[in-house]
Amino acid sequence: MKIFITGANGFLGKKLSLRLLEQGHELYLLVRKRTRLDSFMNKEGKGYSGQIHIVEGDVTRQNLGLNAELLESLTGKIDAIYHSAALLSFDENDRDKTYKVNVDGTENVMNFALKVGSPRVLYISTAYTVGEENAGSETLYSADRSFVNPYEASKCEAEHLVYGYREKMEVVILRPAIIIGDSKTGEADTNFGLYGFLKGIKILKKRVERKKDNQNYRIFLDPDVAQNFVPVDYVINVLDAALFHSENGDIFNITNPNPPLQSEILSIVKEVLDFPELKMHLLSSNGEMTNEEKAFHDSMSIFNSYFQRTIDFPTEHTEKMLTAAGVPMLEMDREMLKRIIETFLMNQARVPL
Ligand SMILES: NC(=O)c1ccc[n+]([C@@H]2O[C@H](COP(=O)([O-])OP(=O)(O)OC[C@H]3O[C@@H](n4cnc5c(N)ncnc54)[C@H](OP(=O)(O)O)[C@@H]3O)[C@@H](O)[C@H]2O)c1
Incomplete structure (x- = not known):
């Protein structure tokens, strides 16, 4: 498949890209600066350069900042988009920036998906769109609830935006909890959470x-x-399974049952x-x-x-999908x-x- 990934040089984006490359997919990796992918291209991505197209762009810009020629060349080529780019700041002072990237950015990605004719968008949200409640669900949360910070609120608003496109294309919402290192190597490339x-x-x-x-x-x-900690390789298992085992409008909590x-x-x-x-x-x-x-x-x-x-996060949808994909739940x-x-x-x- 031909898959477009935003936030490709992030903690999750790099792990997801590597998994999809290993499976033989052809990837279009959106990054604000090509050089930010240098270490990935020289390390994990080495040997896969024939499957990688680096696309320089910015989700806060219309058409992600891509020129008409590039848009035209991508039209009809993309089978799915993983939208992972986001600003992960809990700081009230960053509210405007957070909304610009997480909400306006998501709207730009959805419009881009329509424009290039991508039949599917898989949106990486967060389990914490549950806000200040103590129990979640695998359904769309009301957007008028109380949130702990602008990050949670912006991600919830973005979920609503994405969900609103489900008559026009297939949309899937994936909600990881606190992502930590790899379950086998322990390695993590992040300072978050x-x-x-x-x-x-x-x-x-x-x-x-x-x-x-x-x-x-x-x-x-x-x-x-x-x-609620979830190792990054488990999160990638769920994102990967969702490519073939999810349906339009599905919402998955990628959370730890224990x-x-x-x-x-x-x-x-x-x-x-x-x-x-x-x-x-x-x-x-x-x-x-x-x-x-x-x-x-x-x-x-x-x-x-x-x-x-x-916070209690039910995982029935995720469990059902992983069972269909033959992938074990997190232990x-x-x-x-x-x-x-x-x-x-x-x-x-x-x-x-
Ligand atoms: N980490 C967690 O614990 C966690 C938990 C739940 C959900 N999530 C969600 O998972 C996704 C990935 O998170 P992560 O941990 O991988 O975060 P990350 O390492 O900070 O990666 C975020 C990515 O978004 C990109 N980005 C930011 N603003 C952009 C813009 N205007 N245009 C294009 N790209 C932009 C960043 O690119 P630059 O390098 O250029 O800044 C970076 O590649 C996010 O949607 C986040 O909300 C993360």
């Missing part, structure tokens, strides 16, 4: 080491709240970093914080709403999670000394 948290703890440890006061340091988290508790996540982090002074306390037991504790919690404030609640155990956390903390998380 879990990785911001891990980096914060590594910085806290450095500060504590400098003080040499043998004191305990508190992290205010509810041990019984679960975090998400790890915060107590387990922190126990792994302490073990890997050899950081026994780190103690978990309930938020309600908040007292005076030390400067180090305060610096850590301030830097994590954008995640507060996620730290405080477990993440402590060992797998430890491998992913350890790979990042030991090899990738660079923090100032």
